[in-house]
Amino acid sequence: MSQFASSTPAPLTPSDELLAGLTATLRRWSALRAAVSDQWGGPSSHAKADSLRLSLHSQLTAARGVPDARDLGDDLLIYMEEEFSCQLEDGSPADIAGILVEMASACSKGDFELARRMVQNAELERASLEGNKVALQVEGEMSDDDDEMADTAPAPQPAASYTAGSLFADPAAPQAPANQPPPRQLGEAKPAREVERVVDEDGFEAVAPRRSRRKEKLPPSNVAF
Template sequence: MTTIEDFQLGVTACLRSWSALRTAVESGWGGGERESQTKAENLRQSILELLDGKKHPSSCSEYDIADSLAIYMEEEFSVTLEDNSEQQVAAMIVKMYEGLFQGDGRLCQQILSSADGAIAFNTQFPVQIQTTEHDDEDDENMTDATGDAANASITPPPSAISQANRLDEPLFGAPRQPKPQLAPVRQLGETSSPEPAVEVDDDGFAPVKPKGRKRK
């Protein structure tokens, strides 16, 4: 049996494995590193709110989702997709959503269970995008499957795969670090313990108390 959380984790792993989105975020095409990461988070949240497990079939078809993905990438990251990868991502998401209602979570588990599943999805759809983020006249703005190493699909690092098992982790970027343990905060109205007064002699020096001898 598959649950809504399984589907949400599958969507998360699917988006992390999407070469075009990962390239756009890591390149900061959404207005910088943090802004790009935030936009990727917003995309995930929008998909999870649209497909919340309360209605089947969804009001949005696979083609609607694909169009929305393409528009989002163009408007938020200045990226024009040329590899139809948005259709592949949309199809994967819709199939996982259908599996949620059919009690079949195999596709979600396939993406989540191993790095190979995510990498296979990633390498199956190499990056073919055109960005207008920079208006240089050289060919650096064009990325296609026949270009140099920069055009190859980006394989998610192992950390990205492991993060797919946590919905509370960021879609891209470093995992959240636990907050350091701080000393207990004094409550309102609570008095602090006074420091013991130090006795001084007439010359202003604090006397040194001799240590007692240890008994043999």
């Protein structure tokens, strides 16, 4: 027996396979990526994205079964609007929900093909954004061109790297204030906020400005099977 431990990573559990695919799908969602990178949700933007991922995973693995795709899409739409002030009209929340529900249903039956494909697609996109090429091995065979590329190109990260850490890892990201309440769960009603009344010296109450809703032109959602 070899005295060295095997370098082969341990296989992921069905729950982790789903989490990896879920993470890959959310990382490729251009609206969420922009909302976090530009801090549309304030200093807690990273925490809100992480809370969204964990909440989705909890719902998709609940004992009561996989949620309805339409309901999940509505929850995503509301969450993006209320937590990131982002009013989406591109249909991407419904698209994301459809992918996640199909993925969760497949994973519950031991079929991880879609989840793994989403991780592979996320890795290809990451490498493209970083200006790198990724060597992919298909059914154990590689072409001569692939052999040359593999000498210098980084290999795709293992799916296990999609189950730990922050959704959008950024050590330089601003930290949320210590007194900030924890991000709410997906589908949870937003707590009512008490509005402080401001009365001027003439006795008139000032009207608080309405919160704007972002309608930036985001790039088309590139999340696909």
